[in-house]
Each structure stands twice: as structure tokens, then as C-alpha cells.
Amino acid sequence: MEYPLNKxxxxxxxxxxxxxxRILRQKGTERPHTxxxxxxxxxxxxxxxACNEPLFESNAKFDAHCGWPSFDDSIPxxxxxxxxxxxxxxxxxxVCANCGSHLGHVFNDGPTETGQRYCVNSLSVDFTE
Numbered sequence: 323m324e325y326p327l328n329k330x331x332x333x334x335x336x337x338x339x340x341x342x343x344r345i346l347r348q349k350g351t352e353r354p355h356t357x358x359x360x361x362x363x364x365x366x367x368x369x370x371x372a373c374n375e376p377l378f379e380s381n382a383k384f385d386a387h388c389g390w391p392s393f394d395d396s397i398p399x400x401x402x403x404x405x406x407x408x409x410x411x412x413x414x415x416x417v418c419a420n421c422g423s424h425l426g427h428v429f430n431d432g433p434t435e436t437g438q439r440y441c442v443n444s445l446s447v448d449f450t451e
Contacts, residue, residue: 323404327373327421338372345445346372346423349408349415354389357444361385366451368393368442375420377401377447378440386432386439391447393440394432401440403428416440 335343344350354360359368368378368391377400378393386392399419406415406427416425425446432439 323402323422325418325420325422329421334372342371342445345443349424350443351426352390352443352445357390359391359442359444359447359449360389362391362449364449364451366449367397368447368449370418370421370423370425371446371448372423373418373421374448375400375418376450377418377425378442384432384434386441388439388441390426391442391444392432393442394434394436394438396440401425416442 334347338346345352365380367376369376376397378396382393382395384392384394401416402419404415404417406413413427416428417423418425426442429439430437
């Protein structure tokens with residue numbers, strides 16, 4: 323897929339560092355209950371860890387007890403859904419609509435009226451108050 327922000331994988335690797343590159347560009351996952359933003363509830367905006375594009379508002383965040391930051395909605399037009407058939411499962415991957423970086427997955431088991439649970443790696447986002 324094409325995205326507004328395009329860089330070579332070498333550029334991403336140099337800018338992001340090894341662990342963020344593994345998650346954001348190679349579709350990795352951090353261990354549950356280890357991420358900075360799992361139990362983080364300050365008011366502000368969660369932005370893409372690769373390109374700083376705003377993705378989620380703090381009022382959409384909730385504790386899903388799954389070990390990763392969870393949101394019931396994204397900022398309109400900022401997150402794209404991609405079919406993911408890896409690991410013998412069928413899931414919906416979520417990526418930054420600006421740069422295509424991997425954020426996590428979205429599930430239809432959220433407890434709010436949206437019914438959505440955007441399950442996001444902490445290393446995939448940065449927080450701005």
C-alpha cells in the first residue's frame with residue numbers, strides 16, 4: 323500500500339531504533355503488561371511512534387485488562403484496517419494511515435457502545451498532553 327509518508331526501511335531502522343523498528347515496521351508485539359501506556363490515563367493525544375501523526379484521543383482509552391493500551395475508537399481517518407492472516411488466525415491489523423506503521427489489532431469485543439477494542443503496542447505510540 324502507498325502512504326503519504328514514505329521512507330526506506332533503512333531510514334526507518336535508523337530513526338526508530340531496534341525495538342521500535344521491530345514493532346512498528348516488522349509487525350512485532352511487545353510482551354503484555356510491560357508497555358508504558360498500558361495503565362496510562364492522562365488527558366491528551368496518542369500519536370504514531372514513527373511519524374507523530376495523532377491517532378487516538380485519551381477519552382477513547384479504557385482498561386481492557388489485556389495487557390496493552392486499548393481504545394474504543396480512533397481519530398477519524400488516522401488509522402487503517404488491514405486483513406491479517408498471520409499465525410494461523412484471521413484478524414484485523416491496524417496501521418497508521420500516514421506512514422503505514424503497525425500499531426496492533428482491532429477486535430469487535432469492546433465494552434463501550436462502539437463495540438471496538440483497538441489493542442495497541444505502547445512502543446507504537448507516543449503521548450502528548
